[in-house]
Amino acid sequence: MNSTMPAAHGAPRSRAAALGRLLVLTAVVPAELLLLAVVLGSFALWFGLGIFFLFPATTRLARAAAGLARAYAGRWSGVPVPPPYLPRPALERTLHGWFWTGHDYQKNRRFASVSRTLRWLWKDPATWRDVLWVVLNPVVGGALAVTPPLLLASGLYTLACTVLALPTPGLAPDLAPDLGLGAPLALPLALPLALLLGLALAAAGPALARPALRLHGRWTRLLLGPTERSRLARRVEQLTETRLEVTEAQAAELRRIERDLHDGAQARLVAVSLRLGAVAALIDRDPARAKTVVTDAQENVAQALQELRDLVRGIHPPVLAERGLAEGLRALALDVPLRVDVRAELAGRAEAPVESAVYYAVSEALTNAVKHAGARCAAVDLVHADGLLRAEVTDDGRGGADPGRGTGLRGIQRRLAAFDGTLTLVSPPGGPTRLTMELPCALSSPRTSTS
Template sequence: MIPWRARNAIALLRGAALFGLSLVGFAVFAGTLLTRCVAVMHPTVWARAFTGWCRLLAGRWTGREIASPYRPSLPPPAPEASFWGRYQGFLEWINDDPATGRDDTWLFATPFAGGLVALLPAGVLGVGVAAPFVLPWAAPWRVLAGLVAVLAALSFAPAALALYGRWTAALLGPQRVPRTSTAWVALVRCASLCGLSMLSALVFLTQVAGILLSFGLGLVFAFAPAVEHTRWLPNLRRRLAHDWSTVDVPQPYRPRPGPLAPRADGKYYDDYGIGYRTPAVPQWSRRFTWLFRDPATWRDLLWLMLDPVVTGVLTAIPVALALYGTQGLVLAAVWTRFTDGDDGDWYGAVAGIRWAAVPVGVALTVLALAMSRTTVHVANNWAAAFLRPTAKAAMALRIERLTETRADATEVQAAELRRIERDLHDGAQARLVSVGLTLGAVEALIDKDPAAAKALAAQARETAAKALADLRDLVRGIHPPVLAERGLGDAVRALALDSPVPVDVRVELAGRASPAVEAAAYFAVAETMTNAVRHGGASRIEVRVRHAEGVLYLEVRDDGAGGADPDAGTGLRGVRRRLGTFDGTLAVDSPKGGPTTVSMELPCALSSPRTSPSSGKA
């Protein structure tokens, strides 16, 4: 058992070391930001080794285990994939991972937030050590003040280290379901948005440089990297608007052009009809045209130009009020009271009375906290006004989605017909053929060997029963009878009864949806439960089904191993495609180590006004 003094001293030293590590992290962030500006993204992936080490160290020193939040690694590329195809897949993987933006936020903000908290006990300790030599008091009082400061530093060190652990876990750990923020959290978000607005200016200059090099000096190859490799910042702001203000801001970009295929003459053609022997140049030409003709490219550029002024000034107001209230007035008034120092130009007294600055500072801080939430929402709505799709772009995305879902529906229907044909051929049909052959043998033996004929007849009856069971299973797989007769709620409960693990089911439905929507919801829940048991190793599952405001909400939560990714496997991908046929959506929150929550939404109307909320366990 380590004595509390030694334990607290170790916590103090660890806090100072973590602050030093945060300074290294800020340098890492600056380096990765510069490489992104020149279209080199691999250092961002390499920086994950540093944040992973910080995550591990913070977990060990604070007693808070922090799991890795990153999406699974990319599968090996197809042998025929081109360099640009592989690189574009890599860009999508790194930019679409929310953990990338949270890593950037942690690297940028920790020296000014969590790192300062971890360093605070060491700073107070330094003040306590210096107090007997610098304070203009009598020697006993100087020593007493220094001793109090040292004891306060040692006492507060474990708490400061724990706060650093919470800060690191919130940003470097798996993302949790967003909760209503407190005023202090909203103030930190204001500071984060203010910092991001400054980054917007740098990204704006990067894009402008790419445009000038392309159209001013003829270096046309600079345009596409300058635009595409800086879309991570607008995408990050879209995610923050959704997570912090529940403002849905879908990506407005036009679909990326697919890989080129050679024509009959073996050449690759660009959009202008010029043929090339290799796909590199026409693929680059299509990429340039795709970015140049996309209206979202220029809306992003306009937002990047205005955001430092609008968001920067807007979010700087509560941050400045809080900083001036706490440091410029309260701390300065207290410090000068005990040191007889000069207030200076920044640290002012109020009405000539130094202590009157304290309530003014408190009032400014309270005002900053009171306006922080509204400021965050206003800033996010401002960003959404520029970054969400226009009506024309939304219609184009809608048409694209309908085209994809129609193709998916056709493919799913064809696959379902093939499955039914295969099951009939291998199951019921084979058994019925066997019954026919057996009855033929019975007919031949009934006069010569009645006992053998009787045994064969019994065998034929058993085979016919099995064929009937196969047909029932097949019908249940197409459209379960309980779903048609009792509705979605009872069908999900029947799934729970057949599950090998306990399932808690709660259904709140005011009627029934259309048969097609009910079938899609039923099979989506069934597939998700199967994945939870088969791949996640879950020992308990919770299923919630409810309908509100024209949307059917389905949620399946399990305590399995986590790490589920709808883009990596076929199970959840198939669920997403099934729901997409009805404009449904699927969202997965599955950090490594669990738990896993799969949320599904299906727009639909209910046909009955009867309300039947119920719950049950299986």
């Protein structure tokens, strides 16, 4: 759900735009050559003189340049390139005051930070792929970028020279411009060939602009895209975070259930037990009073049963288990104090944990629309396509929702992350707010009612 890379705008629609972008990529080649000199100089100082303090700075400079290349590959070439870097290890302090860098112990925090940074940059394969890109891109990337504009310029130059070489009426043949096309007798044959060559070159430049731009993006992705190791490391990190969040959410849910049982049904059952003890003492000497106590005990039992039903419904709503996600959301819409339109297109049922996650995520979204957005109506769209269960909640509230300012949206993110789901939020100030949840899952055939 989180990415620092700008969104890809796709390949250009016109050849002129592609040529312009290739000219920009060509113009930055001198800066890339300067960066190459700086990077090679830092390595020479490290291995030659032992001066290693320039390595982190130049490596981060190379990472910044590579980040720009990834962004332009996504924005201009339509080839998204996610960052491949391994996460920086945490700097942990032991009980004895030493700092653990992930490799060794350091007494000084600054030395520990430098040691951690050096080892992190040195052991990350993406660092050396960045260095390889710095070395090769001025040649390969520069050639890909400069070829279409160079073809166009060559074609225009050839056409201009051909036009200047055309015979002028009243001008002696020996006064005609000499373009190296041979003797005056060969001039009538050479001019059409030069004209065709110029037209071909001028047409080839714009025709190859968009393919060359796409090829430049693929070249960038080849060197700067994530490797299999970085993908696995990022996946392990995501799974670790998800496991911790799910564990915390489960612990919080268990505490809530325990609190509800302790403060609700348990307290009422204890009161019933005390009242039944009082009945045993009153049943012989004051039957009327005993009857009143029994009636109160029955009322407490009924209230305890209702609280237990509410608690069970909060854990897993019966309508969700019996009738599926679509009907569960329609039943949920009836309990929300605003007008909700539920539209569902499901050819079957998802797994029970997935249905529960989507149900409570939609419930939280509708609750936020009522409490924080002041919405008057909302819409829930539920559809399954291409292996994804997609739920979209839209409300006409005041907008301005931000996951960083509250726990509701973060709770939805944690709930969906347990199933590799994603949450997309669009909430401009003034509204409307659109919350899109996607979870990978497969649908089973719909169940047949046994009634």
